[in-house]
Amino acid sequence: MSFVPPGTGWPDDPATPATSVATTPAEVAELAATSPDITELTARQSVCRACPRLVAWREEVADTKRKAYQNETYWGRPIAGWGDDDPKVLIVGLAPAANGGNRTGRIFTGDRSGDWLFASLHRTGLAAQPTSVHAGDGQRLLGTRMVAAVRCAPPANKPTPGERDNCFPWLLKELQFVRPRVIVALGGFAWQAIWPALRAAGHDLPTPRPAFGHGVEVPLGPLTLIGCYHPSQQNTFTGRVTEPMLDAIFTRAASF
Numbered sequence: 001m002s003f004v005p006p007g008t009g010w011p012d013d014p015a016t017p018a019t020s021v022a023t024t025p026a027e028v029a030e031l032a033a034t035s036p037d038i039t040e041l042t043a044r045q046s047v048c049r050a051c052p053r054l055v056a057w058r059e060e061v062a063d064t065k066r067k068a069y070q071n072e073t074y075w076g077r078p079i080a081g082w083g084d085d086d087p088k089v090l091i092v093g094l095a096p097a098a099n100g101g102n103r104t105g106r107i108f109t110g111d112r113s114g115d116w117l118f119a120s121l122h123r124t125g126l127a128a129q130p131t132s133v134h135a136g137d138g139q140r141l142l143g144t145r146m147v148a149a150v151r152c153a154p155p156a157n158k159p160t161p162g163e164r165d166n167c168f169p170w171l172l173k174e175l176q177f178v179r180p181r182v183i184v185a186l187g188g189f190a191w192q193a194i195w196p197a198l199r200a201a202g203h204d205l206p207t208p209r210p211a212f213g214h215g216v217e218v219p220l221g222p223l224t225l226i227g228c229y230h231p232s233q234q235n236t237f238t239g240r241v242t243e244p245m246l247d248a249i250f251t252r253a254a255s256f
């Protein structure tokens with residue numbers, strides 16, 4: 001089996017064998033719209049199979065595994081939203097990493113970007129621990145939630161526009177359930193992905209759309225959108241993103 005079957009004891013697995021599985025984009029829309037609460041929504045997200053290319057990739061990576069993780073069981077399923085169910089801060093990324101979240105079963109967990117992110121969240125009071133290694137490691141987000149706009153690891157870290165659209169109903173419904181005070185978009189792709197969800201959720205959006213930038217803030221009535229450079233290895237190696245830069249964003253987000 002190249003993925004963890006739902007309800008078989010993986011820490012924090014939101015699903016059970018009875019959780020409804022979406023196998024087409026139409027079923028994603030239906031199952032997202034009819035989710036009664038955030039618990040069922042994340043359960044349904046975590047077993048979705050609506051994008052054939054991404055399902056094949058996430059399971060192939062889970063099967064073959066990176067050499068350093070040969071002895072580990074990979075999650076191999078979509079990475080559902082995770083954290084506080086009633087958060088003040090919602091952090092939005094684009095998609096999980098094939099050997100990161102797709103391995104550990106938790107968003108931003110198990111890769112270098114996540115190391116930077118969780119360390120900053122801990123320094124700024126939004127995470128209980130400075131590291132995030134694996135689902136079930138005791139890490140908790142404090143008044144904060146994380147979600148990927150596309151929930152399955154894509155080849156070359158690049159989902160297609162169609163795959164992003166397929167996953168959109170999960171994002172929209174989650175946004176409608178959790179109603180954050182602040183959204184932090186990690187990277188330009190996440191910035192682009194969140195705008196249609198904000199529009200569909202009923203927010204009045206400025207036109208033209210403000211350009212993405214680190215520290216750019218867009219007030220949207222009861223909600224503020226903040227841009228943050230992605231703590232990718234390329235950005236952290238080159239100094240485009242530093243620890244103080246990340247801390248400034250999350251200190252600001254926590255201040256609302």
Ligand code: SF4
Pocket residue numbers: 028045048049050051054055078150151152163166167168170
């Ligand atoms: S990317 Fe989203 S819609 Fe596509 S299979 Fe994964 S969870 Fe389902």
